[in-house]
Amino acid sequence: MRSPGAGHGLGAGLGATVAMAAFLMSGVVRGTYPFGERSRAVNDLGNQFVPFHAHLWDLLHGTSSGDLFFNWNSAFGVPYWAEFVSFLSNPFSLLVAAFPRRLVDLGVYTGACLSIGLGSAVMVLWLRRLRPGPWWQAGLLGAAYGLSGWTLNDGAFDPMWLWGLTAFPLMLLALDRCTRERGWLWAAPMVGLAWAGNAYTSLMALAGTAVVGVVLWATHEWSRTETMRFAGRATLAFTLGTALAAPVIWPSYLAAANAQSMPALPYNPPSPLGYLLQLLPAQRAFGSLPRFFVGMLALLLALAFPLSRHIRARTRTAWCVALLAVAASFCWLPTVRVWYGLTQPNGSPYRATLVLTGLLVSVAWLCLAHRPRPGPLLAAGAVTCVIAAASVRDENGVSPLTWLVVLGSGGLTLALLLLLARERGGGPLPRPLTAAALTAVVLAESAASAVAVDEQRDKLAFFAPKPTWGARHDAVYEAVARVGGWPAHRTDTGPAEIVNNDPQLLDSEGPSYYSSYLPRQTARLMRRLGYSWTMHGRHLIPQDNPVADAIFSVGARVRHADGPGQVRVERFPAPPLVTVQPRDTPRPPAGSSTFLHQQAVLGQEVYELPRITFTGPDGAAADGPPRLRAGGPYRLTAAGTPYRITARCRPGSRLYVDGPWTDALLSGPGGKSVRMWGDYPEKATATKPLGTVPADGRVTVTVGKVFRDTELPHSPLGCLDPGKLRRAIAELRSRGATHVAAGGHSVRAALPAGSSGTAVVATARTPGWRCAVDGGPMRSPHSRLGLLAVPLPDASEHELHCVFRPPGLRLATAASAGAAVLLLFLSAWRYAHGRRPADGGGRTWRRRVDTTRTGSARESTPTGKSL
Structure with missing residues (x-):
């Protein structure tokens, strides 16, 4: 007979293979990169993950200017540790180092494919720990989990989230460890590994694991002592595991708290019919919905589970209540916030749907491992037909491919399940042809679902892909x-x-x-x-x-x-x-123009800020449009166009317009036009060049079109004198550092003799910087109008040294080290004092299946006493 360990390995391998093969097949059919010219880099995959992985490539090959603590490439220098542990800590991210840099897209795509495979494999291990059963059947359900609606709609284009496919079953396996009398401390590093791969999805996985923990308690007939010991072990193991991952969790939390705030999108609960239709594979409804389909095999089994009377009513009730509770939690904002650490996400509020897919597959496995009967399976098929018929009323996202998968694949799957239900005896494996046929159906259906989702997504302009490297x-x-x-x-x-x-x-x-x-x-x-x-x-x-x-x-x-x-x-x-x-620099008043702020930071006057006059559409001079407030910006409306703004500046200077929140089309001297697309506070427009001031010094700017009610600053024009700017740059160079060395997260600068005032580093003053002058003690730097600044003690030749450390990393590292020491101590103590006789080692309180009965499964304790 094949050993249980071999079954685990074969099932995990089958699940990973089917999931990855289906994912790759969909790319071949659609002609997406790397199988065709169509780019896969939609939304954040193109805008964030490919560039972040390109930066990781530079870090791994030693060609980057920064390191894991600080990123000198972006935004003139920003902290990077939180980005690394969030975007790049999936172990498969390291694969990009094996590809040429111009093929970084392929490295990201490969890592995403392997992440799907790993998540499928780990889910198989959890299913077979949840209840014994044929390895190949567990493998097929693991593949269904790996290519669920959540993966195809959310995870596949956010590779960091794909670690959640592994984190959830890994935490469930850790929870299972806590039911054992020996080896339960292994749960702690398993939890730590789950957190380390991606803290964001691991938070959701932790909440889902808590739900499963309640289900295990409800389905086990433990004594009060056994229940308390299980709860204590789980609490200690998960606490230690979380502490092990503190360097990932705590600095990321502090970085998120210090990040530029963005309001959450309005929450709209899903419609009942739209929610119900998410059970059907091969479809993608437009709009924000929990997308949780797991294929026809898992769907039929999950629907048959409540009707399978040969399974204990207590087991069916507990799992069904858990499923309904999790599904309902996505329909009420307070419970939605629970999944995200009591916050509301800025994007889709249904990213935690990953947990629902895992629970559906777990329920489907319990049904399949208990050998489902024909009656419940036929009833599940009928319910599926009713759900499919309901989609006729709401064809949002439903295509002909959806019907082919639901009816064609669903019918074949149901027939094969009925064939399996009729088999009795004959050893642990069914007929090979039945297994091969069901595997082929699951593979083809999963690939078709991926194709259907891609086709529907391509209809939305928002998901226009970014180009691959060219x-x-x-x-x-x-x-x-x-x-x-x-x-x-x-x-x-x-x-x-x-x-x-x-x-x-x-x-x-x-x-x-x-x-x-x-x-x-x-x-x-x-x-x-x-x-x-x-x-x-x-x-x-x-x-x-x-x-x-x-x-x-x-x-x-x-x-x-x-x-x-x-x-x-x-x-x-x-x-x-x-x-x-200079040491003391006056700060421009609040609401001042960009030009005043630039001059203040530069330390030189290089702009001429002219007085302006508005001319209305009738040509009559006026003080301008009504102001929003005294001394504040002007209000512009479409009815008032065209507006004309006139001013006088030095001939030959360069004209710039400042309108961060202006949504209008402006034209300047020589007919040069610029489009301002501001929308307070979401979108801000940069200063725009409008040409050169003519020889007579007269400037006319026309606001030809206003696209919506908008505003224009009270001092919108600035005339830059190129000569003054050249002199300002020359002066800054003369009194600037004679030598600068920038390390991965540090700066060293040698200042010229006689330097006095404030040394200013051209990067934002963010928390985490410490600076010293001439080898003195490290202190927190000052902020000079937002830039990193260090006061110089006297007029002399100075050496400046600044170092950045991610806030919270030192404390988190100490907590992680303490958890590791405590874990080692507990392991050594249990080894020395907690050994058990060989025949009692490894006892568990988990449910065991008595396979001596045919037609029913009897629960038993480790001693054989019936539960």
Whole structure:
């Protein structure tokens, strides 16, 4: 006979193989990368995960300017530890190091495929611990879990979430360990591993494990002592496991608390019919819904489970209540928030649907392992037909492929299940042909579901994919490598973004950044200095402004040309990364224009801020549109256009317009037009160049179209004097650092003799920095209008040294080390004092199946006494 361990391995292997094969088959059918020209990089996969993995490639190959603590590439320097442990701590992320950098997309895709396979395999292990049964049947249900509706709609395009496929069954296996008298301490490192792969989905997995823990308690006839011991073991093991992963959890929490805030989307509970239809595979309804289908095999078995009277009523009741409770929890905002640590997510509120898919598969396995009878299976088929018929009333996301899968695959699956139900005796394996046929059906159905979901998603403009690495990427990447000079100067890839994280993708040092961990200090500093943002500040966008370039030591810019492989490179003088400024710098009043903020940070007056006059549509001069408040911005309406703004500036100066929250089309001297797309507070527009001031000094700016009721600052125009800017840069260079060395998360600068005032580093002052002057004690730096600043003790030649450490990491590391020591102590103590006789070792309180009866399963205790 095959050993149980061999069965575990074969089942896990089958589950992983079927899930990955179906995922790859869907790519072949759709012609998606790497099997065709169609990119898979939709939404965050293209904007975040591919660039983040490109940055990881640089880190692993030693070519990055930063390290795991700090990222010098993005937003002129941002903390990185929380991003790493959230976006890149899935072990399969390391695979990108084995691919050429231009094939980083393929590395991400491969890691996602393997994550699906691993999650399927670990689920198989949990199913066979939940109840013994044929390994191949557990493997098929594990594959159904790996390619559930949650995976195809949410997880496949957020590789960090795919670790949740592994974290949930891994925590369930840890919970199972806690039912044993020996070896239960292994649960702690299992929990720690689950947390370490991705804390976000592991939080949801922990909540789901708590639900299963209640179910186990309800279905076991334990004594009070046994119940208390199980609860104590589980509490201690999960606490120690969480503490082991503290360096992942606690710094991420602090980083999220310090991140630029973004309001949660309004919560709309799913409609009853729309929710019910999510049981059907091969469909993707438009709109936000819990997507939890797990295929026809698991669906038929889950529907048959409550009707299977040969299974204990207590078992059926407990699992059905758990399923209904979890499903209902997605329909009420207070319980939705529980899944996310008592917060409301900024995007879909149904990301925790992963847990519901795992519970459905567990229930399906309990039904299958108890050898379902034909009656409940036929009833399940009838219920499925009723649900399918209901979709006629709501064809949202339903396609012909949906009907083919539901009716065709469902009919074949039901027939094969009925065939299995008729088999009696003959050993542990059914007829090989039946097993092969059911495997083929599950494989084909899973691939068809993935194709159907992709087809429906492609109908939405929001999911237009980002391009895979091509000629344009090569051109910009090679240009950055030619002109890059970090830390002597920064290189910006310009406002024509390829993705939202170009600096990481292309290894430059620009302002672009898109992350939920973007520090609010960075976001607000860059907004004051004229940079664009979207998503309420979580996505920073470059601007084309030489004053901002001087502030942040940008000395080269790559400009995109029309051709896919053509770029143009600009080089210009830039101050060093570390400059010396006067000790006391007045802060511009609240609500001041971007131009005043730029001058204050630069320490030089380079703009002329002219008085403006508005002319209405009838040509009559006026004081301008009504102000929103005294001294505040002007209100613009579509009915009032066209507006004309006139002013006088020095001839030859460069005209810029500042309208962060303006949604209008403006044109300046020479007919140059710019589109301002501001929408307070979600979208902010950068300062825009409007041409050169003509020889007569008269400037006319026309607001030709207002797209919605909007506003314009009370001082919207700034005329930049190029000569003054050149002199300001020369002065900053003369009193700036003579040498700068930037480590992975540190800066060293040698300042010239006679330096006095404040040393300013061209990066935002975020929590975690410590600085010292001339080898003195490390202290928290100051903030100079948002930049990192260190007061100099006297007028002398100084050495500045600043180091960044992720806030909370030291305390979290100590907690992790303490948990490891305690775990080792408990293990040694149990080994020395808790050994049991050989015949009693490994006893468990879990339910055991008495296989001596045919037609029913009898629960028994380890001693054989009937429960």
